[in-house]
Amino acid sequence: MSKGYEHVPLTEAAYYILLALYTPRHGYGIMQFVREISQGRVQLGPGTLYGALKTMQEKGWITLNEAKDSRKKEYRLTPLGKEVVMAEMERLEELLKHGRAVLGGEKVDS
Amino acid sequence: MILKKRKIFFNHEKEERWLNEMAAKGYHLVHYSWGKYTFEKGTPGEYIYRLELLDELPSHPESKDYIQFMEEQGVQCVATSLRWVFFRKKAKDGPFEIYSDHASRLKHYQKIAGLLGLVCGINLLLALVNFNSVIHLSDSTFVLYVSLVNWLAVILLAPLFISYWRRINRLKKEMELYHK
Structure with missing residues (x-):
């Protein structure tokens, strides 16, 4: 079990923001990444994104890149x-595994 | 072309709706100061307007940081009034909602309810104190009028406060089931 276990479950927005930051990005880049990867399903509001970024910084999950462009x-x-x-x-894999085990071969509509 | 209108709102959502109706007709808010709205005539429906209550006054570093972040996302800060900010974004860039999940929406509602509760409470207190003086003073016409103003504020603000209170509770219930 990894160290981050005490911090989950994450919200969908938080999960996607963290995924977006595997590559350093600006706020706008994060919003775009999340919109594209979820095919438009998850649209981050700028206020929500700002709050999440602040909290994640406080928790030490993300950090500011030493800026070349300081603005x-x-x-x-x-x-x-x-x-x-x-x-x-x-955690998500465990949820899926258990869901599949119970539903067995039943087909999930998509 | 410039259009000026005077109006007083107690409900920020009604105000937001009105600003978006004006924008749909091509009148875009460019300035606000104490009940005075200034609109500039432009392309109908060019902007979407949103109002937000900040934690601090706009001059505070934290608010400045936030407003700059918003500008980087293509959101323009048109005007401020105490802790309130008037934001707008070009409609062609897609839908504009400041908050996209229940948790952040809840926080905003709580902030507004807190402000309403405070203003309403102060007015109720003053109304009661003044009402008490009316009974005990011989020449109390002036105090009576002041007291009436306080009562009026309470009557206007209390239903709004209750509506936010209900909304907060509804959101909290939803959050027990959904992780939105």
């Missing part, structure tokens, strides 16, 4: 942030 803030994942993502993925 725009760029964020990236810390090792702890990576642990949190891993823990969340483990």
Whole structure:
């Protein structure tokens, strides 16, 4: 079990924001990444994103990149942030595994 | 072309709706100061407007940081009034909601309810104190009027406070089931 386990479950928004920051990104880049990867299903509000980024910084999951362009803030994942993502993925896999075990061969509509 | 309108709102959602109706007609808010709205004529429906109550006054570093973050996302801060901010975004860039999950929406509602509760409570207190003086003073016409103003504020604000209170409870219930 990884160290990040005490921090899950994450909200969908938090999970996708952390995924986005595997590569350093600005706020706008995060919103775009999340919108594209979820095919438009998850649209982050700028206020929600700002609050999440602040809290994640306080928790040490992400950090500000030393900026070349000082006007725009760029964020990236810390090792702890990576642990949190891993823990969340483990949790999601467990949920899926149990769901499949109970439903057996039943087909899930998509 | 410039259009000026005077109006007083107690409900920020009604105010937001009105600003978006004006924007749909091509009148875009460019300035606000104490009940005075200034609109500029432009393309109908060019902007979507949203109002937000900040934690601190706009001059506070934290608020400045937030407003700058918003500008980086293509959201323009048109005007401020105490802790309230008027934001707008181009409609062609897609839908504009400041909050996209229950947790952050709940926090905003709580902030507004807190403010309403405070203002309503102060007015209720003053109304009662003044009402008490009306009974005990011989020449109390002035105090009576002041007391009436306080009562009026309570009557206007209390239903709004209750409506936010209900909304907060509804959201909390939803959050027990959904992780939105």
